[in-house]
Amino acid sequence: MAERERGIGRGLAAILSEGAGGSGEVAPDFRELPVDLIAPNPQQPRRRFDDDAMVALAESLRIRGVLQPLLVRPVLGGTYQLIAGERRWRAAQMAGLATVPAVVQAHADADSLEIALIENMAREDLNPVEEARACSMLVDELGLTREEIGRRVGRSRVAVSNLMRLLDLPDDVLDLLETGALTEGHGRALLMAPDHDDRRRLARAAAAEGWTVREVERRARSAAERPEPSTRHSAEPHPDQLAAAASLGDLFAGAMGADVRVAPRGSGYRVSIAFGSLEEAHAAVERLGITARA
Numbered sequence: 250m251a252e253r254e255r256g257i258g259r260g261l262a263a264i265l266s267e268g269a270g271g272s273g274e275v276a277p278d279f280r281e282l283p284v285d286l287i288a289p290n291p292q293q294p295r296r297r298f299d300d301d302a303m304v305a306l307a308e309s310l311r312i313r314g315v316l317q318p319l320l321v322r323p324v325l326g327g328t329y330q331l332i333a334g335e336r337r338w339r340a341a342q343m344a345g346l347a348t349v350p351a352v353v354q355a356h357a358d359a360d361s362l363e364i365a366l367i368e369n370m371a372r373e374d375l376n377p378v379e380e381a382r383a384c385s386m387l388v389d390e391l392g393l394t395r396e397e398i399g400r401r402v403g404r405s406r407v408a409v410s411n412l413m414r415l416l417d418l419p420d421d422v423l424d425l426l427e428t429g430a431l432t433e434g435h436g437r438a439l440l441m442a443p444d445h446d447d448r449r450r451l452a453r454a455a456a457a458e459g460w461t462v463r464e465v466e467r468r469a470r471s472a473a474e475r476p477e478p479s480t481r482h483s484a485e486p487h488p489d490q491l492a493a494a495a496s497l498g499d500l501f502a503g504a505m506g507a508d509v510r511v512a513p514r515g516s517g518y519r520v521s522i523a524f525g526s527l528e529e530a531h532a533a534v535e536r537l538g539i540t541a542r543a
Contacts, residue, residue: 307344367387497520
C-alpha cells in the first residue's frame, strides 16, 4: 500500500482549483518534474536554511521520497519557478532525486496561495488535520507567524499553535482525526502521552470505546507520569491542583505569547514552553523584558 501523503499533498491542487473556478484560469496540474528544470523564486523571503535540518530532510526524502508536492509556475524556456517548497527542492537535490512531485499553476504566486489556504480554512467541512496542514504550509512555505495566521482566520495565536501540534501525532492517529473517529480535543489530549506507542494505544482505545476528551487526558497524563516500580502507588493530582495548572498555563501563555503547558508534579508544577521558531522565542524573551548579560 502506498504511504499516505503528508501535508497538503494533492489537496493543494484541489484548493487552487477552487480558486480558479469561474475566473477563466487554467486549473492546476499535478505531475512529476525533473529537479533541474526548477529554479527558486528570487523574491522568496526565506534566505537561510538550517544545515542540520536540511541534511535530515534529505535523508528522509532519500528513504521515503517527496510526499508533499512543490508549487511551481511555468516560465519561458520550458522551466519552472518555485512558489512554495524550496526546502524540499533543495533537500531533493541533496538526496540525488531526479524528479519531484509538483502542482503546476500558470498564474500562481505566494499571495494567491496564501489567500487560497486561508479561504480553505474558513470552510466548515474541513477536519482539524486539514486545517493544521493549511496552517503548517502558511508558516513553513510562506513565512507567516502563528499570530498573523490567527488574525487572518479569527483565532488566537495559541489556538493556531495547538492546531499545528496535531501534526506531531503518528499517521495512524491522524487518520482517526481525519475520519471523525476522534476530535481535535482528543488529539490535543493524546499529545500529553509520552511517546507514539502510548498515543497509538490510547487513540485506538478511545475510538473503539468512545472515551471523552477528559478521559483521554486522564489516561495520557497517567502514561506520561508513569512512576517507577518503587513509587507506583503515588496519588493522582487533586482536581484543584489540575484546575490551578490549567489557569497558570493560560496566564503564562498570555504573558509570553507562547504555547505553555503546566502540569502538577508532586506538590509543585512542571512548566513546558513550546516555540514554533527562534523568532517566537525571541519575542517571548522581549515580552518578559529579559536582556542578555554583557
